[in-house]
Amino acid sequence: MQTCTNTIAHHEAAHAVIMYRVAGFTGGQIAILHNDERGRLGIALHGVSDSENTEHLKAVVLSCYAGGIAQRKCDPKEGTNGCEIDDQVARKCLGWLRELNLEPYYRDQAAVLVEKHWSEISTVAEQLRNRKILDETEVETISDAVSGDPELWGLLERFRLAKK
Numbered sequence: 275m276q277t278c279t280n281t282i283a284h285h286e287a288a289h290a291v292i293m294y295r296v297a298g299f300t301g302g303q304i305a306i307l308h309n310d311e312r313g314r315l316g317i318a319l320h321g322v323s324d325s326e327n328t329e330h331l332k333a334v335v336l337s338c339y340a341g342g343i344a345q346r347k348c349d350p351k352e353g354t355n356g357c358e359i360d361d362q363v364a365r366k367c368l369g370w371l372r373e374l375n376l377e378p379y380y381r382d383q384a385a386v387l388v389e390k391h392w393s394e395i396s397t398v399a400e401q402l403r404n405r406k407i408l409d410e411t412e413v414e415t416i417s418d419a420v421s422g423d424p425e426l427w428g429l430l431e432r433f434r435l436a437k438k
């Protein structure tokens with residue numbers, strides 16, 4: 275089944291925004307490569323190891339679950355399409371945390387975070403659809419602009435001009 279671009283954009287945006295809100299950084303760029311292909315270049319799920327600190331591992335778990343939650347909020351029919359890798363990474367982190375039994379708790383917490391930051395996730399998703407790729411500075415600036423610092427939109431434009 276082909277997943278629509280809007281759903282993929284929300285899924286990837288949720289990974290990045292929730293990682294940013296929990297860990298304080300997004301961990302890399304997000305991308306939509308083709309119509310039905312996801313790009314997770316360097317995002318939360320990249321390069322996680324058991325040597326990470328506890329807070330980082332927890333942030334990765336929440337970020338992993340946030341993707342699926344956001345895509346189902348977008349389109350309930352999507353279910354867990356494309357979430358297999360996210361679930362694997364989350365389980366690996368929960369294992370390192372010795373908290374495999376807390377999976378339902380983390381899923382609930384991720385759902386609360388997705389609700390709380392939905393306007394940020396939606397705006398990042400919209401920009402991701404338009405631009406196909408967003409780096410971590412763009413994701414963080416958009417999130418902060420939406421959540422209360424509208425003057426950051428101007429800063430984002432200047433950042434983009436400087437990057438060209």
Ligand SMILES: [Zn+2]
Nearest residue numbers: 285341357360
């Ligand atoms: Zn994902």
